[in-house]
Amino acid sequence: xxxxxxxxxxxxxxxxxxxxxxxxxxxxxxxxxxxxxxxxxxxxxxxxxxxxxxxxxxxxxxxxxxxxxxxxxxxxxxxxxxxxxxxxxxxxxxxxxxxxxxxxxxxxxxxxxxxxxxxxxxxxxxxxxxxxxxxxxxxxxxxxxxxxxxxxxxxxxxxxxxxxxxxxxxxxxxxxxxxxxxxxxxxxxxxxxxxxxxxxxxxxxxxxxxxxxxxxxxxxxxxxxxxxxxxxxxxxxxxxxxxxxxxxxxxxxxxxxxxxxxxxxxxxxxxxxxxxxxxxxxxxxxxxxxxxxxxxxxxxxxxxxxxxxxxxxxxxxxxxxxxxxxxxxxxxxxxxxxxxxxxxxxxxxxxxxxxxxxxxxxxxxxxxxxxxxxxxxxx
Amino acid sequence: xxxxxxxxxxxxxxxxxxxxxxxxxxxxxxxxxxxxxxxxxxxxxxx
Numbered sequence: 001x002x003x004x005x006x007x008x009x010x011x012x013x014x015x016x017x018x019x020x021x022x023x024x025x026x027x028x029x030x031x032x033x034x035x036x037x038x039x040x041x042x043x044x045x046x047x048x049x050x051x052x053x054x055x056x057x058x059x060x061x062x063x064x065x066x067x068x069x070x071x072x073x074x075x076x077x078x079x080x081x082x083x084x085x086x087x088x089x090x091x092x093x094x095x096x097x098x099x100x101x102x103x104x105x106x107x108x109x110x111x112x113x114x115x116x117x118x119x120x121x122x123x124x125x126x127x128x129x130x131x132x133x134x135x136x137x138x139x140x141x142x143x144x145x146x147x148x149x150x151x152x153x154x155x156x157x158x159x160x161x162x163x164x165x166x167x168x169x170x171x172x173x174x175x176x177x178x179x180x181x182x183x184x185x186x187x188x189x190x191x192x193x194x195x196x197x198x199x200x201x202x203x204x205x206x207x208x209x210x211x212x213x214x215x216x217x218x219x220x221x222x223x224x225x226x227x228x229x230x231x232x233x234x235x236x237x238x239x240x241x242x243x244x245x246x247x248x249x250x251x252x253x254x255x256x257x258x259x260x261x262x263x264x265x266x267x268x269x270x271x272x273x274x275x276x277x278x279x280x281x282x283x284x285x286x287x288x289x290x291x292x293x294x295x296x297x298x299x300x301x302x303x304x305x306x307x308x309x310x311x312x313x314x315x316x317x318x319x320x321x322x323x324x325x326x327x328x329x330x331x332x333x334x335x336x337x338x339x340x341x342x343x344x345x346x347x348x349x350x351x352x353x354x355x356x357x358x359x360x361x362x363x364x365x366x367x368x369x370x371x372x373x374x375x376x377x378x379x
Numbered sequence: 380x381x382x383x384x385x386x387x388x389x390x391x392x393x394x395x396x397x398x399x400x401x402x403x404x405x406x407x408x409x410x411x412x413x414x415x416x417x418x419x420x421x422x423x424x425x426x
Contacts, residue, residue, distance in 0.1 A: 102413065108406035112399045119394045126387045135387075206416040207409070214408055222401050361402055368397040372390060376381075 018060035022274030030054030030269070033166075042173035046146065046265045050166065053269015064270060071270040074263050079154050079161070084264040085147035086232045091257030092147070092359070093236020094249045096327065098211055100353035101360070102203045106307070107319075107350070111357025113303030114323025115365035117142035117295030121288055128284060132378050133157050136369060138285055141167050142292030143362035144175070145325040150268070151229060152366060156379060162271035163282045167289030175326045178290075179297050179333050183321050186301045191308055192341040194316040196350050205241070212238040219364055225374050226367020233363060296324045300354075319347055322354040325362035331355040 033051030037044035057064055057071065064071040078084035101107050122139030130138060137157040140149050141164055149168040153161040171178065184192075212234035220227040239249045271277075304320025318338050322330045334351035373379045381389070 102409055105406035105409040105413070108402040108409070109399070112402040115398055116395055119391045122390055122394075123387045126383045132383075132386060136390075202418045203413065204416045204418045207412045210412055210416070211409065214412070215405060218405060218408065219401065222397070222404075357402070360405070361398065364401050364405075365394070365398045368401060369390065369394050372393050372397065376386070376389065378386070 015060050015062075020060070020275055022278040023058040023060060025278055026058040026272055026274035027055050029272070030058070033170075033269075036170075036173070043169050045261050046169050046268075047173070049262055049265025050169065050269040050272075053266040054272040055269075057270045057272065058274050065273065071267065075267040075270060078260070078263055079150065079267050080158075082151050082154055082228070084260050084267070085151040085154075086228055087256055087260040088147045088264065089229060089232035089363075090236040090252045091260070093212070093233040093238075094240045094252040095257075096233075096237060096240075096356060096359060098237060098356045098360075099203050099208065100349055101356035102207060102211060104350065104353045107323075107353035108357040108360065110300060110303060110307075110320050110323035110354040111359070111361030112323070112364075113320060114296050114300040114325075114354070114358045115143060115361045116299035117292045117297075118365055118369070120295050120299075121292035124291065125288055128288075131157075132373075134160055136373065137164055138288050139292060140164070140366055140369070141171070141285075141289035142296050143325055143366055144168070144172055144293055144296060145359075145362040145366075146172065148229060148325075148362055148366045150264070152370070159276075160281075160285060162268065162273075162277055163285040164289065165268045166272065167286050171289055171293045172326045172329070175293075175324070175329045176333050178293060179321050179330060180337055182294060182297045183301055183318055183334075183337055186298065187305065187317050189341065191305065191317050192338070193345065194308065194313060195342065195345050196314070196316050196319075196347060198346060198349060208241045209238070212241070215360065219367060223364065223367035223371040225370035225379075226363065229363045230367055233359070293324070297321050300324060300358075316345070316347055316350070319351045319354045322351040323358045323361065324355075325358045327355050327359050328352060330358070 030051045033047045036042040037047030037051060063069045118139045121142050122135050125135035125138040133156040137153045137160050140152045146168045149164050153164045216231050216234045219230045236252050239245045300320035300323035301317055304317030307315040308317045318334050322334045324330050331351035335348040338345040338347040
């Protein structure tokens with residue numbers, strides 16, 4: 001009888017006895033993510049499920065990520081198969097209005113320049129000794145696009161899925177803090193004060209309808225390995241612009257995006273197991289991710305400066321910072337910074353163009369990278 | 380298998396160049412589409 005009671009009590013303290021030192025550390029990090037999401041409003045839709053997933057996966061003996069554990073089932077079904085990021089992309093396409101980039105097609109180029117950090121960071125990762133596929137995955141954090149990072153990491157470097165996803169989503173939410181100092185450092189007062197002309201609505205419905213179809217065909221032919229990313233975002237946008245499948249568009253924007261965001265967030269949180277996560281590699285990945293996003297901003301602003309020179313001062317180089325994929329956050333940052341230096345400056349629509357270009361740019365950069373890797377025989 | 384630096388520099392040049400060229404091509408196509416299908420306020424109202 002007493003022996004039975006002691007065994008029973010032993011079962012109740014087994015969780016505490018099996019606690020590895022890294023588990024409480026990760027639970028604290030999970031709480032930090034929850035704090036950032038709930039109190040600071042940093043990407044709450046993702047940081048709340050990620051933070052909670054991080055806490056529960058670090059409770060020993062629950063077996064949530066073991067075979068047949070409920071988180072393992074969700075993870076295998078949606079992350080390993082790459083379905084979750086692709087579903088999210090349909091939602092993003094259905095939510096994004098690409099009119100600003102169609103009004104000024106040159107802003108596509110800013111969207112390209114805003115991805116250069118990916119490739120520079122890839123070089124840095126290689127210099128630090130990461131394997132080819134790991135370096136590519138780390139570089140992709142510079143796409144500043146969570147679903148793209150998850151798509152590439154789940155395919156080519158699953159061991160880095162946790163740190164890369166956390167880095168991507170955390171830094172995306174820190175764009176308003178990270179970008180302004182870089183923008184100020186790289187531009188002169190005169191450049192920042194440049195007023196850009198506002199345009200009237202000049203895009204026909206036919207052009208808006210053809211945009212997703214043309215991008216899918218041309219982009220897919222150039223970079224077929226990235227077609228799932230490109231095709232899903234463009235399918236969402238085609239549904240939105242066609243106006244004939246309102247139910248599907250709304251479901252993609254709301255129900256599908258919400259359900260998948262929840263499942264994706266908690267699955268990503270579940271990859272943050274202390275024993276795997278707390279190691280020097282994670283710190284290096286987080287640092288490289290930060291560098292990638294800063295380099296994107298640097299390259300975007302520098303490209304904006306080139307356009308400023310070419311156009312004889314008609315383009316405000318600050319809009320180059322919006323060439324990253326953090327939509328519409330970085331466009332808002334550009335608008336705010338522009339107004340800080342010239343109250344008459346309304347850069348929002350131009351920055352939205354660059355930002356929408358950055359959305360396409362980040363997907364295209366990942367697609368090009370995967371296709372080049374395939375061409376080189378690395379994947 | 381190529382060495383790390385050759386790989387990195389190839390990715391840098393082809394990747395960055397490829398992304399820029401692709402988006403440049405898309406921007407030209409979009410500019411052409413706008414010319415072929417100009418904005419027509421009356422048509423938009425009909426829709």
